[in-house]
Amino acid sequence: MSKLNRDVLYMIFEELQDNNNVLYTCLSVNKTWCELIIPILWKDPWKFLKRKKEKGKILFNVIFSHLSDESRNHLNQNLQINTYEKPSFDYISFCRHLNLNAIQWLINIIDEESDMKIIKNEVINLFINENTRFTHLYIPRQFDYQIHLIPGLKRCFSKIEFLSCNTCISDNTLIGLIEICKPIKELELFIEKYHNNPDIAKLIDSSKNLVNVKFEPNYFNYFNYSNKNESFYTLIENSLNKHADNVQCFKITEPPATKLFSSFVNLKRLELNGYARGTLWNCLDNVYLPYLQVLKASRVPLKVLISLIENTKGFLNEISIDYIFHDESNNKRIIQAICKKCPYLIYLKLLIKNSNIPELENLLINCRYLSGLCIVVSIYGEFDWDRLFLILTRSSPINLFKFKFNISPKIPIKVETLKSFFDNWRGRHPMSLRFFQTDEVKEKYIDLIEKYKIEGIVRNFKYLHRNPLEAFKWDN
Template sequence: MFKLNNDILCLIFEELRDDEKTLYSCLSINKEFCEIIIPILWKNPWKFLKKGKERLLLNVIISHLSKESKNNLNQNNIFIDTYQRPLFNYINFCKHLNLSGIQNIIYNIYEESKIKIIENEIIKLFVNENTKFTHLYLPYQVNFQIHLIPGAESCLSEIKFLRCNASVENYILDGLTEICKSIKELEVLFEKNNNYGIVNLIKNQKNLFNVCLFDFYKRHESFNNIIENSLIKHANTMQYFKITKPPVINLLSSFVNLRVLELELNGDYRDYNYLKNVTLPFLQVLKTRFVPTSILISLIENTSGSLIDISMKSSTSNNVTNNKKIIQTIYQKCQNLMYLKLVLRNSSISELEELLIRCQYLDELYLFDYDGIDLNNLFRILTRSSPTNLFKFKFSFSQIDLDSLELFFENWKGRHPMILQFVCQTEDIEVLIEKYKSEGVIKNYNSDLVL
């Protein structure tokens, strides 16, 4: 019997790292598969953790504690279930140190007086000279000086991803700045009280290219300026940028090599006309929310035709004229477009057809309605003018009637079977979908629509 080389198996299973079901189904086939899959699953044990299973994960972690740590817990009246030490050293496989996840599990299981003691023992288990992490997730409240734990410098020196809260104490952020100098991806959550330690951490990275800034409270403008100026240092390397409040300074224009922009203005309707002058020649992915249509049009017009993915949610001032204009701008500037998500007005259906004709690489379309859609007209155009590669459709419409849908499926016969996603509104539609699945018109249907 032909046997695959272990290196090839590793490559195959690594490609399946996000497919929990397949990995678990292969886990028990034989010892060889098990020895390859376990390290993949334990790179980030919080990734597939389901609600209600937190205690099980904690028990596995506790089973790795040293005899000394277990005795310390017992002496403090923390009596843990005793499990045989696992065959694998799961902790050594971990590359994601999720201190937020650890803290959440402990806080939900133990009483307050015992939390700090067990937290310290578990953190010492993870942070030592024998472990190397690439991803670090800090909780909102960091109750320990992680940078001073023996072995922390070696353990955290290769961190490539950091998620933290800007309210973490300065001395902790300063300590991490000294150790973590190669962070490439950074996610920062801003709260009411933010510390300037995050500024030095940003400045001291060597190759920062992926940044997400999440705002839950309004920041002082002076603090915004300092944060944004610290990011300008990384202007040439920045490829992915997400922000949930409009920048105070003309930050975006400095990101000349930006590939992905996620912009959410989140109800902040101050003057941001300066965004109309932002030029991002290499932008490939644009995702926006609550962004005025006029800004969207300018952002798209100021690219060099490299956009392949556009997702617009809840754009403001999306009147009839602007809706037509945004679609026109897309088909004039984005001939290589592959994915599109937008609000469609009834009066703009003819412009959508022009887009379908011009954007021949389009392979997925996600449409919202605004004022009720003439479904017969829309489905007729989709059947008549969709490029060959387009067969994946998502619809978020206020109403979908049975007759229009049946006509759509009938007219689609002979084309590539469609992958369809929308919320099924009646039992008759469910029966209709099953009929056309059996006839090969629909390849796959999913009613779980994520907006």
């Protein structure tokens, strides 16, 4: 493998970019591998921090080692930092994600007593200059910096594609962002209840290539929909509406203040996270999104989701619906809508009521491309696991072998039932299996599952202690 073409090796390592442990192991194989992997690891070094102080201190020391001798000596008078030699690689030149949130956190954990402004200036100037190129930019909530005055700013961000910032951003910072962010394709806005900067609308207006937009409320606003800043939402939604034909992905956590959804005729991905309980989302009634491919909804009433699915043209391939009450009637209707309108469905996460298990079988028969199924079971009432597993073995399409089930102590799976499911699965593709459950349920199945892993019925298995954010991610 060490003799593979450099381009082929790079493609392999790119596929492993989220697995830092494997990449770290490969670093020491030889010089060629090291030269290929270092730029991949440093493309977005912040994602490996996970708010762990020890990792943060190591990363800051490496960053600090890139400073000039004069700057290092000046800062060392106030900071207690391990002195590193000049690095073998210009790591910062490989960085494509400039995460100022992470940098601010790094500075805070190094020395909270020092003059943060001096340190911040040195580090920012180290990253933003004519020798660096960034595609992704993350701005902290209380960031106040005249970035438009930094030499080389335009060249540094000439290839920018992604911006994440807070809507209470200062004028000093926003002036520079409006200037450099015209090429962005993705915009993530964290919206405050108060003190929003209305010139955010100018930032949206100036963007020429927006295809992916996320409106996220600040965390403090999740359960305060009644206090939503309607005038500010109207302002930014009107600006976004000018890009409606180009927008393909949209995420929002509160119903829009305008008829924004009606304009998204080319939308392919829609995420609705209804953090404010009891929100009706009537704005989705009769909305026509013909080319929708991905629908993720949390705490959104089934009635409007049924209407939304029925008003698509058959391109939906991924549906995740969670954290919403299902009565038997609407549960049946949404299964029927998916069955009828989603022939190319690949992934599905949905609560199934006991009485509607037969409807799920119709869905399995009609959605022949289904590959992953995540079944949520209500903790109230009964659930017939025997019947579910029977239809899964009888009617699952040939591509379906990835399953996730939530198991409650109130509605457990009998060991005999699970054994029968595995026995009946013989001759099919080995299944990837995940259980959401508590520790008190966990111990029941360990020996049985290990037995069927050895026999090749179960390919891999994992216990999940909570409902994962990525419903359709199956790690080996």
